[in-house]
Amino acid sequence: MNRRSFYRAPEGERRQELIEATLDCISEFGLKGATVRQIAVRAGVTAGLVRHYFESKDQMVAEAYRAVIASLTEKAKNVEGDPATRLKDFIAINLTEPVADSRSISLWAAFISQVRVDPVLAEIHRDGYLAFRNALQELLGDFLAANGRPAGPEECRRYAIAINGLVDGLWIEGCLAGDLFREGELVSIAMASVEALLGLRIEK
Amino acid sequence: MNRRSFYRAPEGERRQELIEATLDCISEFGLKGATVRQIAVRAGVTAGLVRHYFESKDQMVAEAYRAVIASLTEKAKNVEGDPATRLKDFIAINLTEPVADSRSISLWAAFISQVRVDPVLAEIHRDGYLAFRNALQELLGDFLAANGRPAGPEECRRYAIAINGLVDGLWIEGCLAGDLFREGELVSIAMASVEALLGLRIEK
DNA sequence: GGTATTATTATACGCTTGAATAATAGCGAC
DNA sequence: GTCGCTATTATTCAAGCGTATAATAATACC
Numbered sequence: 228m229n230r231r232s233f234y235r236a237p238e239g240e241r242r243q244e245l246i247e248a249t250l251d252c253i254s255e256f257g258l259k260g261a262t263v264r265q266i267a268v269r270a271g272v273t274a275g276l277v278r279h280y281f282e283s284k285d286q287m288v289a290e291a292y293r294a295v296i297a298s299l300t301e302k303a304k305n306v307e308g309d310p311a312t313r314l315k316d317f318i319a320i321n322l323t324e325p326v327a328d329s330r331s332i333s334l335w336a337a338f339i340s341q342v343r344v345d346p347v348l349a350e351i352h353r354d355g356y357l358a359f360r361n362a363l364q365e366l367l368g369d370f371l372a373a374n375g376r377p378a379g380p381e382e383c384r385r386y387a388i389a390i391n392g393l394v395d396g397l398w399i400e401g402c403l404a405g406d407l408f409r410e411g412e413l414v415s416i417a418m419a420s421v422e423a424l425l426g427l428r429i430e431k
Numbered sequence: 432m433n434r435r436s437f438y439r440a441p442e443g444e445r446r447q448e449l450i451e452a453t454l455d456c457i458s459e460f461g462l463k464g465a466t467v468r469q470i471a472v473r474a475g476v477t478a479g480l481v482r483h484y485f486e487s488k489d490q491m492v493a494e495a496y497r498a499v500i501a502s503l504t505e506k507a508k509n510v511e512g513d514p515a516t517r518l519k520d521f522i523a524i525n526l527t528e529p530v531a532d533s534r535s536i537s538l539w540a541a542f543i544s545q546v547r548v549d550p551v552l553a554e555i556h557r558d559g560y561l562a563f564r565n566a567l568q569e570l571l572g573d574f575l576a577a578n579g580r581p582a583g584p585e586e587c588r589r590y591a592i593a594i595n596g597l598v599d600g601l602w603i604e605g606c607l608a609g610d611l612f613r614e615g616e617l618v619s620i621a622m623a624s625v626e627a628l629l630g631l632r633i634e635k
Numbered sequence: 636g637g638t639a640t641t642a643t644t645a646t647a648c649g650c651t652t653g654a655a656t657a658a659t660a661g662c663g664a665c
Numbered sequence: 666g667t668c669g670c671t672a673t674t675a676t677t678c679a680a681g682c683g684t685a686t687a688a689t690a691a692t693a694c695c
Contacts, residue, residue, distance in 0.1 A: 230674055235661050241672085257548045259463035263653060273674050274653085280672095284653060333547045340541035342607070343533055344461045356608065388617075389597070389624045392604055396596030399603075403543070404560065413592075420593045424627045434644055439691050445642085467683060477644050478683085484642095488683060 242280050244270045249291040254333040289347050292338045296355035304362045310370040315429050321394050322413045332402035363387050374427050390421055446484050448474050453495040458537040493551050496542045500559035508566045514574040519633050525598050526617045536606035567591050578631050594625055
């Protein structure tokens with residue numbers, strides 16, 4: 228009776244691989260297709276190992292959701308440069324790959340559908356959403372100020388809600404039916420729309 | 432051994448109840464929590480009955496998705512009156528209950544997350560999406576024409592994409608965090624945003 | 636009112652699920 | 666080297682899954 232030989236992964240690495248495998252499975256097979264066994268296969272280990280790294284499958288899934296939120300927001304929050312450039316990059320990043328692709332929305336939707344069911348996911352969601360919208364709100368405040376149109380918090384809030392909605396909506400359209408749009412079309416529509424909403428040019 | 436007494440439902444009624452129960456369960460417990468047994472309990476029948484009305488659970492779920500799409504689009508497509516009124520109503524309907532509530536988005540997200548997995552759902556989705564956007568595109572064409580700004584199909588298309596994105600995005604924001612907005616705030620933001628996008632007043 | 640039809644219940648089956656447990660292979664310390 | 670620790674495998678388990686089947690209660694029909 229000889230067992231499989233295996234590799235003993237260093238600190239944290241296996242954990243990360245398991246989370247990545249979880250996300251792969253959810254995006255490919257849906258939440259209910261992402262079984263412990265399937266995830267283990269994807270990660271190249273046996274099913275029992277999951278419980279060595281996580282208290283339960285549910286906890287692993289929750290941590291996977293944290294990773295999704297992080298990957299969706301971190302790029303957008305780290306834009307640099309003058310306000311116009313940051314706003315422009317924020318929009319472009321969110322509407323091009325890898326943020327805008329069918330894998331992203333599959334994951335996002337799978338988790339959103341669980342937010343009502345699972346309080347743990349609900350909290351992760353709310354934190355992520357607020358961080359995202361606050362980042363956008365700040366961005367808009369800076370941009371308006373830099374263009375001689377300083378706006379109070381209430382006005383910024385309304386702009387942030389509208390533009391967040393616009394970007395989210397276009398993101399979804401792009402993810403779900405990317406082939407219906409020409410290369411760069413969504414970004415171009417978003418840019419023109421934001422300019423119309425704010426009454427200011429973004430690109431000089 | 433006496434069996435439960437029961438009611439023999441007339442033509443089609445039980446079927447409808449089962450679909451409704453399926454949606455209730457999906458929104459409450461998620462796709463994987465919506466088991467045949469749970470759905471049967473919700474519908475007030477026993478599990479075996481499902482297979483009397485549907486070839487499989489999957490088929491029942493697919494029909495349930497058809498019902499969701501229909502309920503999300505039918506109200507929006509049946510707006511009446513002059514172009515401005517229709518556009519206004521279209522926006523308002525999509526951003527107030529019952530279209531905009533947490534049950535709707537739970538259902539929508541649950542199915543969207545399966546679109547990549549299940550080709551049957553993918554087809555239902557695409558048909559529904561195109562019908563929705565085409566309805567909006569036509570609405571916009573009429574509105575622009577009525578306001579002395581007749582637009583070609585390409586221009587209408589771009590407006591439709593942007594406004595569809597905006598409405599979808601705000602719908603999601605409202606569904607997921609309705610308590611973060613004041614009564615009527617989303618509709619008001621949407622109205623103002625669409626006016627800014629089109630450069631035309633909707634309300635006189 | 637008896638009879639045929641069928642919608643519904645009740646029960647059972649084979650499979651998959653997440654989890655628990657015991658055995659063991661890899662690897663660093665000495 | 667070999668010893669000790671633990672990450673990993675292998676195996677098992679009970680519960681729950683979708684489905685199949687047979688018995689039966691409700692209704693329509695004559």
